[in-house]
Amino acid sequence: MNVFDRLAAKPLFMCSFRPFFLVTAIYGVALLLGWLGFLAAGVGVPAVPGGPIVWHAHELVFGFGLAAVAGFVLTAVPEFTSTAAFGRRVTIAMLLLWAGARLAFWLSGAMGSMGEMLAALLNSGFMAALVVLVAPRLWHDPERRHLSFLWGLAAMWLAVTGFHADVLRGVYPMPWVLAGVGMMMVLIIVALSRVSMRIVNDALEAERLRRAAQYTDGRTGGLSRRPDEDDDELLDYRARPPRRNLAIFGVALYTAVALALPGSAISGWIALAAAAAVLNLLNDWHVGRALLSRWALMLYTVYWSMALGYALIGLSLLGVPVAPSAGLHLLTVGAMGVSIFGVLCIAGRTHAGYALDTRPWVQIAAVAIGVAALVRAASGLPGAAAAGLQAMSVVAWAIGYGLAAVFLGAVFVRARPDAGTGCEEVMEDVDAKA
Incomplete structure (x- = not known):
């Protein structure tokens, strides 16, 4: 067995999400600490075309964000389409392509036009490979229920390619990063509509069991409520396509108009419309006490961050004295940061053969990321330090x-503890504290 085969045999490469989710978490920490060093102490960051802000924004969206996207779709698409998992060699090849794209972009300024071309080829090539891998399975799925993933990935590919095309012709490329943020919001809406169906309905079932136990324990104590009261509140949750599609349309429309007419009042009004469309999507989530469960509430806050982010962007474009970065960071640090963390915790553990983690670190981490978003947004308010x-x-x-x-890294590098042999969800009850 050669070195490559020995590496591929490691549990880390059993499924695509394992290495990609691990590098997502590690790179997320390293990237932001490097940015803090630049802001606080003037520590140098890679000299890329466009300057430090472009490096920071590009890597947050197209580096950190797309690592999580790759891990999710390379695992979810085979499950959604009832096809075989992508093999270990595909996983390693895609991971190396992602890492090569990061290195090439970091060195693009120092290497001149040759480095810029290499960064363009690798970054655009990574997205092209992702689209090519999943497109046949999504397209040939008999009901084509998940084509929205394909359109979102194709649009993200366009954003990445547009960024590097502008770099190569000497044009400031930041508008394409902002377009990438919009496409990330679309992919989040599409992905969370699938994840939330399970999470919210599990919370509803737990609430039904709690109420049934309360009724049973209190029957001799004079409890007057019948077990079927308030059933309307506990109907199964459905992520309704009309509301989801309206939110996707609003976000996509704002992204397109902002790219064509940056800084315009028109894009400001459309940003407010996008915020309203996302808030409308939340009407499906109002399921009573079940919404307060750990996982459902975490995903619920993603949409609030998204709605408030577009609202602040819209108000800024219409003349309200708040920096556009306030809304933008509610989208990136808030909606993107919390949603990716939630997917790492939920899909990452269950597809590695573990039950959902019940330990306090999950709440601490989720709250910390939420605080990071709110504090970063607050820094764009008038008079803020x-x-x-x-x-x-x-x-x-x-x-x-x-x-x-x-x-989570400890989970991703270990073999499954259950009876599963691949990327399937947990096969039996296992320790939720592992």
Whole structure:
């Protein structure tokens, strides 16, 4: 057995999500700590075309964000389409392509036009490979129920390619990063509509059991409520396509208009419309006490971050004295950061053969990432102590994803503890504290 085969045989490469989710958490910490060093102490960051802000934004969206996207779709698409899992060699090849794209972009400034071309080929090539891998399975699925993933990935490919095309022709490329943020929001809506169906309905079932136990225990104590009261509140949750599609349309429309007419009042009004569409999507989530469960509430806050982010962006474009970065960071640090953390915890553990983690670190990490988003957004308000708030945001983010790297990393590098042999969800009851 050669070195490559020995590496591929490790549990880390059993499924695509394992290495990609692990590097997502690690890179998320390293990237933001590097940015804090630049902000607080002037520590150098890679000299890429466009400058430090472009490096930071590009790597947050197209590095950290797309690592999580790759891990999710390479695992979820075979499950959704009832096809075989992508093999270990595909996983390693895609991971090396992602890492090569990161290195090439970091060195693109120092290497000149040759480095810029290499970064363009590897970054665009990574997205192209992802689309090519999943497109046949999504397209040939008899009901084509998950084609929205394909359109979202194709649009993200366009954003990555547009960024590097502008770099190669000497144009400031940041608008394409902002377009990438919009496409990330679309992919989050599409992915969470699938994940939330299970999470919210599990919370509803737990609430039904709690009420049934309460009724049974209290029958001799004069409890007057019948077990079927309030059943309307506990109907199964459905992520209804009309509301989801309206939210996707609103976000996509704002992204397209902002790319074509940056800074315009028109894009400001459309950003407010996108915020309203996301808030409308939340009407499906109002399921009573079950919403307060750990996982359902975490995913619920993702949509609030998204809605408030677009609202602040819209108000800023219409003249309200708040920096556009306030809304933008609610989208990236808030909606993207919390949703990726949630997917790492939920899909990462269950597809590795573990029950959902019940330990306190999950709440601590989730709250830390949420605080990072709120504090970073607050730094864009008039009169705010921007430097101090930005530093606090980075520290909170590093705590959240640092905990994820430690506790989830231990899961991703180990063999499954259940009867499963691949990427399927947990096959039997296992220790939720492992």
